[in-house]
Amino acid sequence: MDRKVIWGLRRKEILAVLIFYFVFATLYYVAIWITSGMRGEFFDLVSYIDSCGLQYVIFLLFTIPIWYLIFKQLRSISLYKRLLIHIVTLPIFIFGTQQVYYSIADAVDFGHLEGSGSVWDIYIPALLYLVQFGIFHAYEYYNVAQQKLRMEGELRQAALKSELAAIKAQLNPHFLYNVFNTINASVPPKQEKTRQLIATLADLFRYQLKASKKELVPLSDEIEFVNKYLELEKARFEERLEIEMNVPKALLGEMVPPMLLQPLVENSVKHGISNTLKGGKISISIFKEGEKLKFEIADTGKGVKDKKSLFGRGVGLSNTQLRLQKMYQSQLEILDNTPQGLKICFAL
Numbered sequence: 309m310d311r312k313v314i315w316g317l318r319r320k321e322i323l324a325v326l327i328f329y330f331v332f333a334t335l336y337y338v339a340i341w342i343t344s345g346m347r348g349e350f351f352d353l354v355s356y357i358d359s360c361g362l363q364y365v366i367f368l369l370f371t372i373p374i375w376y377l378i379f380k381q382l383r384s385i386s387l388y389k390r391l392l393i394h395i396v397t398l399p400i401f402i403f404g405t406q407q408v409y410y411s412i413a414d415a416v417d418f419g420h421l422e423g424s425g426s427v428w429d430i431y432i433p434a435l436l437y438l439v440q441f442g443i444f445h446a447y448e449y450y451n452v453a454q455q456k457l458r459m460e461g462e463l464r465q466a467a468l469k470s471e472l473a474a475i476k477a478q479l480n481p482h483f484l485y486n487v488f489n490t491i492n493a494s495v496p497p498k499q500e501k502t503r504q505l506i507a508t509l510a511d512l513f514r515y516q517l518k519a520s521k522k523e524l525v526p527l528s529d530e531i532e533f534v535n536k537y538l539e540l541e542k543a544r545f546e547e548r549l550e551i552e553m554n555v556p557k558a559l560l561g562e563m564v565p566p567m568l569l570q571p572l573v574e575n576s577v578k579h580g581i582s583n584t585l586k587g588g589k590i591s592i593s594i595f596k597e598g599e600k601l602k603f604e605i606a607d608t609g610k611g612v613k614d615k616k617s618l619f620g621r622g623v624g625l626s627n628t629q630l631r632l633q634k635m636y637q638s639q640l641e642i643l644d645n646t647p648q649g650l651k652i653c654f655a656l
Contacts, residue, residue: 377393406430452613516567575625
């Protein structure tokens, strides 16, 4: 794997820049050798450094801070604004490299162009600057485009997985309540109670599938769903479970999130009723207070001292809490019921 070395650059990218400079310097050296009448050896290290090597090293040293400024420090600004920056950095690069090169060449007794010939020390740096930064911008655009393609591919994969999961989520309940109906048909007529329980369970799955496709459902549908769930629990607890429902008919048309009440009622059954030998009562009250629709689910169980611990015992309360926070900026309140047990309250 090609690791990043510095400033997010990979080793192969750094190597590509060095090869680029070596090729340009060598081409310049060959051009000088040809124009000089091809006298002397084709390659001499001192001659190479004198005629092009030193100058191109200076070009590279000036390129690094300009590249860092445009492609790292200012990468968040628009491409148009970054291109305008080249209006300032181009003359700095041209005349800065020229002056530094002439100063070093004079100090070490290397030759350089003079008089009208020095115009080439303006043209060559300008050409190199435009070519290299044109390549840098094109390479950046290529990387961004490749990253977008990868992200689009990942999003398509995620969408496909999500779609498959949704299809599975639909198939599983369909399969289950179809199986329930098949089992129900095979139960002897004498066991009518068993047949009714299986039919009720199939209805629960059917509603769950239907509600998963909607953001809001009528309160009447939620109440019917909860009643069917409590029918099943009533068959289990028999006389130990007493149910009280206080919901005005005028509120049955209110729209509420689906599957909101059942986890709370299930919590009351599980932690409030099933733990007591004599059982108890579950009360569901829904009423309007101003613009708010208020819900209270109470049980007469033993209660819980550490009420916060209830959120860690299962996903029902935690998920309902998250839904209320995201959809209504509301909170679940868990209070002591009178004379005993717990009361769960929230408002929409």
